[in-house]
Amino acid sequence: MRTTAPRPGPDLAGLGRLLLVAATLVSAVLGAVLATAAPADAHAALTGSDPKRGAVVAKAPDQVSLTFSEKVAMSDGSVRVLDPAGKRADTGKTTDLGSTTYGVQLKPGLPDGTFTVAYQVVSADSHPIAGAFTFSIGAPSDTKVALPDQEVGGGLVGTLYDTARYLSYAGFIVVVGGAAFVLGCWPRGAGVRPLQRLVVSGWLTLTGATLATLLLRAPYTGSGKLADAFDLAKLGDVLQTKTGAALVSRLLLLAAAALFIAVLFGAYDKREDPKEKRDLAFGLAVGGGVVAIGIAATWALAEHASTGIQAGLAMPVDVLHLLAVAVWLGGVVALLLCLYRAPLIDASAVRRFSGVAFGSVVALAGTGLYQSWRQVGSWTALVETDYGQLLLIKIGLVVVLVGIASVSRRWTGRILAEAGGLAPEAAATAVIEQRTRATTAKNSTATKSTTAKSTTAKSTTAKGASTKKKKPVAVAHSSKTGVSATVDTDAETGGRSPDKAKDKPRDKAGDKAAGGDERAAQLARQRAAVDAAREKRVRDADPHRSGLRRSVLAEVGVAVVLLAVTTALTTTEPGRTEEEAKNATSSAPQNTGPVKIKIPFDTGGQDGKGTVRLELDPGRTGRNDLHVYATRPNGSAFDIPEVKIAFTLKAKDVGPLPVAPDRIATGHWSASGVQIPMAGDWKVAVTVRTSDIDQVTLDKNVQIG
Numbered sequence: 001m002r003t004t005a006p007r008p009g010p011d012l013a014g015l016g017r018l019l020l021v022a023a024t025l026v027s028a029v030l031g032a033v034l035a036t037a038a039p040a041d042a043h044a045a046l047t048g049s050d051p052k053r054g055a056v057v058a059k060a061p062d063q064v065s066l067t068f069s070e071k072v073a074m075s076d077g078s079v080r081v082l083d084p085a086g087k088r089a090d091t092g093k094t095t096d097l098g099s100t101t102y103g104v105q106l107k108p109g110l111p112d113g114t115f116t117v118a119y120q121v122v123s124a125d126s127h128p129i130a131g132a133f134t135f136s137i138g139a140p141s142d143t144k145v146a147l148p149d150q151e152v153g154g155g156l157v158g159t160l161y162d163t164a165r166y167l168s169y170a171g172f173i174v175v176v177g178g179a180a181f182v183l184g185c186w187p188r189g190a191g192v193r194p195l196q197r198l199v200v201s202g203w204l205t206l207t208g209a210t211l212a213t214l215l216l217r218a219p220y221t222g223s224g225k226l227a228d229a230f231d232l233a234k235l236g237d238v239l240q241t242k243t244g245a246a247l248v249s250r251l252l253l254l255a256a257a258a259l260f261i262a263v264l265f266g267a268y269d270k271r272e273d274p275k276e277k278r279d280l281a282f283g284l285a286v287g288g289g290v291v292a293i294g295i296a297a298t299w300a301l302a303e304h305a306s307t308g309i310q311a312g313l314a315m316p317v318d319v320l321h322l323l324a325v326a327v328w329l330g331g332v333v334a335l336l337l338c339l340y341r342a343p344l345i346d347a348s349a350v351r352r353f354s355g356v357a358f359g360s361v362v363a364l365a366g367t368g369l370y371q372s373w374r375q376v377g378s379w380t381a382l383v384e385t386d387y388g389q390l391l392l393i394k395i396g397l398v399v400v401l402v403g404i405a406s407v408s409r410r411w412t413g414r415i416l417a418e419a420g421g422l423a424p425e426a427a428a429t430a431v432i433e434q435r436t437r438a439t440t441a442k443n444s445t446a447t448k449s450t451t452a453k454s455t456t457a458k459s460t461t462a463k464g465a466s467t468k469k470k471k472p473v474a475v476a477h478s479s480k481t482g483v484s485a486t487v488d489t490d491a492e493t494g495g496r497s498p499d500k501a502k503d504k505p506r507d508k509a510g511d512k513a514a515g516g517d518e519r520a521a522q523l524a525r526q527r528a529a530v531d532a533a534r535e536k537r538v539r540d541a542d543p544h545r546s547g548l549r550r551s552v553l554a555e556v557g558v559a560v561v562l563l564a565v566t567t568a569l570t571t572t573e574p575g576r577t578e579e580e581a582k583n584a585t586s587s588a589p590q591n592t593g594p595v596k597i598k599i600p601f602d603t604g605g606q607d608g609k610g611t612v613r614l615e616l617d618p619g620r621t622g623r624n625d626l627h628v629y630a631t632r633p634n635g636s637a638f639d640i641p642e643v644k645i646a647f648t649l650k651a652k653d654v655g656p657l658p659v660a661p662d663r664i665a666t667g668h669w670s671a672s673g674v675q676i677p678m679a680g681d682w683k684v685a686v687t688v689r690t691s692d693i694d695q696v697t698l699d700k701n702v703q704i705g
Contacts, residue, residue, distance in 0.1 A: 177330010
């Protein structure tokens with residue numbers, strides 16, 4: 001009796017030690033990432049400045065300070081102050097003034113005129129923020145400053161960076177979802193070559209995209225020039241940031257992931273002892289889970305989840321959200337591959353994945369609901385902000401995806417029900433056989449007569465054949481399809497009798513035997529290929545299996561679009577913080593352009609009706625020109641005796657500030673140098689006198705600055 005010696009223990013113990021080392025490495029990397037993840041409040045927005053936006057100051061300040069809604073990453077040159085001629089008016093050295101305020105020193109002896117302040121910083125959630133505003137010294141003037149039209153983070157570098165981010169998410173979904181499908185749903189799939197290629201391709205995609213993201217980080221947040229991706233000095237600066245640390249940590253975790261993939265498709269697949277295989281599967285599940293959590297955390301600790309309200313809760317929720325997406329969508333991709341390339345997938349594997357997918361969708365819905373509330377905050381932000389609109393598109397795609405998944409489950413149920421619980425591929429064969437039995441039975445009567453006639457001839461042939469010796473058979477197996485075939489080696493004599501073979505010379509017997517073996521092996525391979533093609537035709541002929549393949553393919557197609565929308569969401573300012581930034585900056589002076597108002601009047605006397613039109617140019621804080629036009633109801637100029645204007649800002653208890661415009665022409669009055677000290681909702685009072693006793697005062701509120 002043949003016995004098999006047990007596998008030596010040190011092999012499994014060595015694998016256990018490798019898993020322990022990998023888990024320790026993952027823990028260390030997670031600790032490093034957590035140490036670099038400083039808490040932040042929200043997406044960065046400029047909330048104030050000194051001098052204020054659009055302000056007119058009597059003398060040049062010593063510095064310009066900027067206040068943001070949160071801490072930002074800033075380096076020398078992040079803030080530039082340009083004089084009216086477009087030349088640098090700052091020293092180039094930025095300083096942290098405490099809290100969330102930063103400043104840059106100005107050069108002495110600056111001329112009067114309008115100065116432009118341009119800034120470019122990186123917010124706590126890794127996104128570049130840029131903007132500009134003006135202030136004036138002495139009086140406003142023309143400026144030759146021309147800011148670049150390209151938005152920060154845009155252009156070719158922005159496109160490449162966003163593409164790398166998309167591929168990172170796609171690679172993560174494929175490698176985590178594919179490995180989870182093999183380990184949790186179909187362990188025999190560890191030996192299926194297409195699944196191995198899928199998971200390894202996901203790992204390569206994630207690794208390459210992470211490296212590309214790390215290299216493109218400097219030009220993405222800086223100059224926008226692709227050549228800066230290979231600047232080692234700027235790469236060193238990136239490594240000092242939270243995002244750089246997260247990307248490096250991801251690369252280290254991917255090195256640990258490579259070890260687990262090698263064990264999953266190597267030692268685990270080759271294990272034959274059930275106990276050893278269970279122990280190794282448990283170790284892979286624990287170690288692989290830790291690595292997957294670590295990789296997901298590199299996104300959560302460096303992007304939107306790490307900023308805003310409840311960041312301590314949002315980061316683990318974001319990790320769970322990413323893992324749920326990966327297990328569901330990555331498993332769908334693996335299932336689609338099996339339906340096309342792996343004919344022997346078990347029915348139990350499909351059932352297990354159905355349960356896993358349902359649990360993933362539940363987790364996805366719960367975590368997504370919390371993230372939506374946290375990032376949007378209000379119904380207004382949901383429909384009016386870019387983030388909210390993208391979120392609505394994502395929700396719609398998820399609903400469509402769940403609907404298609406329910407169709408896939410129905411197709412699977414039909415196959416299992418019709419084939420008695422067999423695997424989808426075996427079910428297809430059984431279904432075809434069941435459907436052809438009826439046709440075979442109808443033709444059985446005709447074939448019986450033909451069979452009876454040929455019985456005599458067959459018996460005679462059988463007697464002659466019984467004197468022949470049985471030939472060995474060759475067995476061929478296709479690793480791609482899992483189909484085996486046997487071929488009778490009687491082909492080595494070309495169908496001739498052994499006696500005729502003996503007539504050949506003895507010195508050629510060895511050559512004939514070798515040639516016969518090669519011919520038999522070739523025929524065996526051909527037979528295996530033919531059988532594999534036949535099984536494929538049988539499977540494809542089943543409408544239920546074809547329906548399942550189409551629905552799963554549709555799931556993958558929707559998932560690709562969903563992943564693109566998700567990538568866009570991660571680079572879009574959340575709706576809640578966008579509204580908070582608007583509220584924070586609404587009180588800041590802004591250059592809104594010329595202010596124009598029209599007020600109808602009626603003094604009550606004869607010829608006392610008309611309209612007054614006011615124009616305040618440029619309509620901002622500081623010096624302005626005021627023009628007043630009066631017209632009759634028919635539109636002609638109205639030469640009224642007197643017009644007086646007064647400005648009042650009740651919120652700041654300023655005013656009334658009277659203005660007496662001079663008559664320029666019929667129905668036209670003007671005043672120069674009208675000073676608006678600060679921005680706000682000003683009440684403009686207009687007094688119109690059409691005769692010695694007929695007079696009326698009307699007012700209207702308008703935003704100035």
